[in-house]
Amino acid sequence: MSEIVLPSGAAYLLFVLGLLASMWGKTRRASWWLLAASGALAFVFSSGMTASSLMRPLEYAYPTVHDGRQFPEARHIVVLTGWAAEDPNMPLSGRLSASAAYRVLLALELFHDRPDCRVIVSGDAPTARTMGAVLAKLGVPADQLVLEEGSLTTAESAVNLRPLVRDEPFFLVTSAGHLPRAMGAIERQQLRAIPAPTDHQLPNQIWRAEPRPSPNSLAVSDLAIHEYLGRLYYRLRGRA
Structure with missing residues (x-):
């Protein structure tokens, strides 16, 4: 409803x-x-x-992170789940929705810049497993990949991330339009997130949009x- x-x-x-x-x-x-x-x-x-x-x-509430090395204090790359299908008849990458794929790509970009960071996928179990499998296949080592599969909402992710990241700074990767709500939930838990938006839907300049x-x-x-x-x-x- x-x-x-x-x-x-x-x-x-x-x-x-x-x-x-x-x-x-x-x-x-x-x-x-x-x-x-x-x-x-x-x-x-x-x-x-x-x-x-x-x-x-x-979408433009937070600036884009172009190079993860600009934030040497970060210790983790947290990726919030989008949506994915658990269908073995589909190619692994093809199981991701567009938003999930964009989030995986940015996480990989940041991991390329900061291979010393752990990658944490947080959200519902089916999507977290699929996104984690794509990240692993594309080069994230198993010992640096963590799946937090017990969160059905963004607010639950914020709570469940506390024992994983503690007080350490981390990149928070999610769709740009979703990031303000996610940051609000993260800040409520007093976690130290570095916003990393992706999956922008429309241009920043309104006059460039299709009328x-x-x-x-x-x-x-x-x-x-x-x-x-x-x-x-x-x-x-x-x-x-």
Whole structure:
């Protein structure tokens, strides 16, 4: 039911209500308003400029880490899980979602810069195992790879990372739009994270975004609203 509060979910709900209202004479006039509202909502949030306006404050809240050697104090590279399929019929790298693949790639970049760091994958068990297997196959030694598989949420990852990183600084790798919420949860646990954003969805300059409606822009708007609501929920629950 949480999807209903996202732009695409709200537009879909209004569309369905409009169709239902059109079946009865007493509500037929209201159906036009519902259908118009559905179309307007989808149109506005499908614009790249709207999506960029929503996502930009999240994605560019922290600077990019171009070279891990700029942070010699870091002792770990923590990668939060995205999503992955545990399907042996798929190639290993092909089991990763786009966000999980970007996170793995940045972790490998940082490990190339800082081979003295441990790589910790934190999140749900299936995704952590798959991301860990990709990292291992691409060169991270087994004795430097740790899987934290007991976290179903970002807030749980922040709690479960405490015994693994203690008070040592670490790179925190996750999607750029998700990073502000993740940093809030990490700072709540008084951990010393160095934000390392990746998986940027849209350009920093709003005027460079595509103004015409597109499914991708609507998906980005959904992601942004999801993160804003997630940050609000974490604050209300004392998790960030």
